[in-house]
Each structure stands twice: as C-alpha cells, then as structure tokens.
Amino acid sequence: xxxxxxxxxxxxxxxxxxxxxxxxxxxxxxxxxxxxxxxxxxxxxxxxxxxxxxxxxxxxxxxxxxxxxxxxxxxxxxxxxxxxxxxxxxxxxxxxxxxxxxxxxxxxxxxxxxxxxxxxxxxxxxxxxxxxxxxxxxxxxxxxxxxxxxxxxxx
Amino acid sequence: xxxxxxxxxxxxxxxxxxxxxxxxxxxxxxxxxxxxxxxxxxxxxxxxxxxxxxxxxxxxxxxxxxxxxxxxxxxxxxxxxxxxxxxxxxxxxxxxxxxxxxxxxxxxxxxxxxxxxxxxxxxxxxxxxxxxxxxxxxxxxxxxxxxxxxxxxxxxxxxxxxxxxxxxxxxxxxxxxxxxxxxxxxxxxxxxxxx
Numbered sequence: 337x338x339x340x341x342x343x344x345x346x347x348x349x350x351x352x353x354x355x356x357x358x359x360x361x362x363x364x365x366x367x368x369x370x371x372x373x374x375x376x377x378x379x380x381x382x383x384x385x386x387x388x389x390x391x392x393x394x395x396x397x398x399x400x401x402x403x404x405x406x407x408x409x410x411x412x413x414x415x416x417x418x419x420x421x422x423x424x425x426x427x428x429x430x431x432x433x434x435x436x437x438x439x440x441x442x443x444x445x446x447x448x449x450x451x452x453x454x455x456x457x458x459x460x461x462x463x464x465x466x467x468x469x470x471x472x473x474x475x476x477x478x479x480x481x482x483x484x485x486x487x488x489x490x491x
Numbered sequence: 492x493x494x495x496x497x498x499x500x501x502x503x504x505x506x507x508x509x510x511x512x513x514x515x516x517x518x519x520x521x522x523x524x525x526x527x528x529x530x531x532x533x534x535x536x537x538x539x540x541x542x543x544x545x546x547x548x549x550x551x552x553x554x555x556x557x558x559x560x561x562x563x564x565x566x567x568x569x570x571x572x573x574x575x576x577x578x579x580x581x582x583x584x585x586x587x588x589x590x591x592x593x594x595x596x597x598x599x600x601x602x603x604x605x606x607x608x609x610x611x612x613x614x615x616x617x618x619x620x621x622x623x624x625x626x627x628x629x630x631x632x633x634x635x636x637x638x639x640x641x642x643x644x645x646x647x648x649x650x651x652x653x654x655x656x657x658x659x660x661x662x663x664x665x666x667x668x669x670x671x672x673x674x675x676x677x678x679x680x681x682x683x684x685x686x
Contacts, residue, residue: 349666349672351658351659351662351663353672354662354665354666354672355629355632355658355662357614357672358614358618358629358633358662358665359633361611361614361615361618362614362615362618362629362630362633363525363630363633363634363635364635366524366528367521367524367635368520368521368524368541369534369538371538372520372524372537372538372541372542373516373517373520375538375541375542375545376516376520376523376541376542376545377512377513377516379542379545379546379548379549380512380545380549381549382546382549382550383507383549383550383552384549384550384553389550395575397575397578397579398575398578447542447546469539469542470539470542470543470546472546472550485550487547487550488543488546488547488550489543490539490540490543490572490575490576490579
C-alpha cells in the first residue's frame with residue numbers, strides 16, 4: 337500500500353466543481369450594479385484637498401448600544417486637529433456643535449449635492465433636512481484659515 | 492493582481508493619473524459588494540457601504556502607508572460599515588428613492604431563465620440553508636476578481652490558514668445536506684431524460 341495514492345473521493349464532484357456551480361448561480365446572478373460602480377468612480381471627486389480631517393471618534397449607534405436612551409437621536413463626534421464636531425441626528429433634523437465654540441459655515445455634503453448652514457456665535461448649527469445615505473460636513477470657521485472636513489458616515 | 496501591480500496602481504491614484512481611480516474601482520468593487528452582501532445586507536445598504544468605502548478611501552488615499560495592502564484596507568472598511576448598518580435601527584426609515592438601487596438584476600431572458608431555473612433553485616435553496624458564516628465565506632470567495640486570502644481574512648476576521656479548511660467544510664456541508672451533487676451531472680441529465 338502506498339501513501340502517495342490519493343484516497344478515492346467519495347463524491348463524484350470535487351470541491352472546485354461545486355464551488356464553480358455555486359459561483360455561477362449565486363455570485364454571477366448578483367454582480368455589482370452599474371450604478372454602484374458609477375458611484376464608486378464618482379467618489380474620486382471627494383478627495384480631501386487642503387482640509388483637516390476630523391475622524392469619527394464616537395457613534396452612539398456603535399459605542400453606546402446598551403445605554404442609549406430612548407430620548408434624543410444618534411450622537412456622533414468627529415475629532416480633528418483644529419476642531420471637534422458633535423452631531424445629534426434626529427428623524428427630521430440634525431443639531432450640530434463646533435468645539436471650541438465659534439461661528440462659521442457648515443457645508444453638509446452628500447455625494448450628489450450639498451447645502452450650507454451657518455454656525456452661530458456659540459458654534460451651534462441646525463440642518464432641517466436629513467437625507468439618508470453617506471454624509472460629510474465641511475466646516476469653515478469664520479476666524480480659521482483651514483477648513484475641517486469630517487469623515488464620511490452613513491446616516 | 493500581483494502586489495507590484497497594486498502598488499503601481501495606488502501610486503497612479505495618488506498622483507491622480509487619468510484612469511487610475513477607475514482601474515482601482517474595477518479591481519475591488521466586486522470584493523466590497525460581496526463583502527456587504529455576504530454579511531447579509533440588501534442591495535440598497537450594500538450600495539451605501541460600497542459608496543462610503545470609496546469615499547473613505549478618497550479622504551485617506553494620501554495616508555495609505557502600504558499600498559500592496561489596500562485591498563485589505565478596503566475590505567476591512569466595508570466590513571465595519573456593513574456591521575454598523577446591520578446594527579442601525581434607524582435604517583428602518585424608508586430611504587430616499589434617489590439612493591435606491593434595484594435588487595438582483597433581471598436575467599438575460601425569460602426562456603433561458605426557465606430552463607436553468609430548476610437546478611439553480613435547488614442550488615440557491617441549499618446555499619440559503621447553510622450557516623451564515625458559511626454563506627459569508629463562500630460569498631466573499633465568489634467576488635470577481637477573486638480576493639486574496641489576506642483580504643478574506645480581513646473581512647471575516649479569521650486566520651488566513653483557516654480559510655481553506657473552512658471553505659472545504661462549508662462545501663462538504665452543502666453537498667451532504669442538499670444531495671444535489673451526489674451524482675455526476677451526466678447521470679442526472681440521463682435520469683431526467685428517462686422520467
């Protein structure tokens with residue numbers, strides 16, 4: 337008896353053949369939709385240029401599932417070298433706060449458009465429209481030179 | 492694609508050479524899509540995950556330290572975003588139609604669909620009956636172009652060395668539970684002819 341003889345396969349189909357059929361039926365019937373590829377290609381235009389990045393450091397959806405209160409919306413904090421941006425995302429509006437508190441302009445950016453609101457002297461701003469999908473804020477303090485953009489997040 | 496090719500491609504993207512970003516999308520769009528779908532997201536959420544993954548890359552492309560591992564970076568990002576979405580109760584709010592993406596695309600033709608459908612349905616049912624971890628693994632391995640084991644490891648958070656054995660066990664389970672692959676395809680065809 338020799339060891340280098342492969343044991344007879346009990347199955348008439350090898351793994352690779354089963355996988356190939358699976359791929360044909362499951363994988364190939366669910367290709368990446370062309371709109372998704374187009375959106376991926378278009379994302380290049382959002383490359384960060386001349387702006388500080390405020391990274392996501394807190395998301396109540398992820399970090400506080402157990403203690404989330406029934407009141408109030410999802411709380412999100414972005415932290416950058418110059419600016420911290422705090423958000424509370426409700427069903428119909430977003431309340432925002434720039435820290436340190438200061439006036440400025442906040443551009444709410446979605447992949448297919450944006451709107452701009454003002455932050456008051458205490459750094460508070462409010463967005464009366466919540467579009468679900470990816471969003472990023474570009475914050476330009478009145479006194480600052482370099483704007484801060486937040487990391488993209490899905491709301 | 493070999494590491495050198497990926498490195499060169501990422502360099503081209505950083506330098507903003509024409510067509511480079513598009514090539515990178517073509518290389519990894521399938522992997523990101525399969526990741527989200529494999530983790531159980533519907534087409535709409537998978538579209539959001541795909542888009543945010545590329546937006547994240549756009550904001551981080553100048554910080555990528557090891558270009559050869561960009562696939563793992565994209566895969567990890569897509570995985571984390573998928574898991575966040577799965578937790579999100581707020582996603583029950585109907586999405587804006589503008590973000591909507593149609594579900595699985597329709598087949599090339601009704602007749603061809605009918606001919607192939609019997610066995611395909613069996614295969615689909617068998618796949619749906621697998622444990623979710625098996626479905627996720629096999630779905631990610633189906634990505635086109637095929638992912639590296641390092642990328643699969645990043646997505647599913649399992650050691651590279653366990654991927655082959657897990658794949659084998661999942662396929663074995665699929666085979667033994669469904670019975671679809673118990674006989675060679677030719678004899679199945681013959682039997683079908685007799686009945």
